[in-house]
Amino acid sequence: MKELQEYVHDLPMHTRVFFSLVEATANLVDVSEKYWQSKGLNGARIRILVELMKEGGTMLPSMLAKKIGVTKPNISLLLIPLENEDLIRRASHPKDGRKTVISITSEGQSLLLKYLPENRQRIAEKMKVLEEQEMKQLLVLLNKLR
Template identity: 40%
Template sequence: MNNKQELPWDNPRFRNWVAVARACHSVERALAGALAPLDLKPAQLDVLMNLYRHPGMSQHDLARKLLVGRSNITMLLPQLENRDLLRRESDGKDKRVLRLSLTPSGEALLMDALKVYMGLLDKVMEQSTPAECDLLGEQMRRVAEALKVE
């Protein structure tokens, strides 16, 4: 870098974004540790939450919703299926499509995991007033929308 170029860490936008990224990473690490007694990883929890909210979604739709490649989903699903947490069934109209749904065991584990997750999120978000929490959420939704790639 030449001496005339502004360094990124002198820029408040850079410093604040690094703080957001560090906070996100800290929450992910804490969540991974909190979910370990349930033998569940954050990525697996994402799958369970999405299938609970959208039963019958396809593997393709799940990958898009989670912002991951289909290969990531292809690797995750057998682990959850082998634990009897979800099932994959052929679509009646298109045999190439597999529909996903939670089993009763999957739903029960999800409810336990959500208690853990909500406890962690309550601890994190109580650092903010309700208005600050809403403002933060709105800002992060705008960031996600600005970077949306389809």
């Protein structure tokens, strides 16, 4: 028991940094998720709509799953409510009819335009503890970890 206590309390620098990064990320995600919940929305579903827009509005489900870090079966489950709410549309791939493409609808785009600005503002408020140069430095460091 004493050996385990020492192991969990005497953390090497890389482990302390890792846990600090995880905690900071969780706090920021919590701010965003609480915002989406206050609007009756789901952050994971919003992320799908944002990723679709980043790719010009259309992408393969497998690519979308990879972008948001979920399995192919899970992406299908996430897409169902978005399709039911007419925020996305599924269609046959124009060159390979065996594949399906996902497209954001005008309703999905309108939803993002309506709610993304305030969500981004809330995140910006939390990030104000960092100066511009610190944010640039953090971005460089995070990109190194990728």
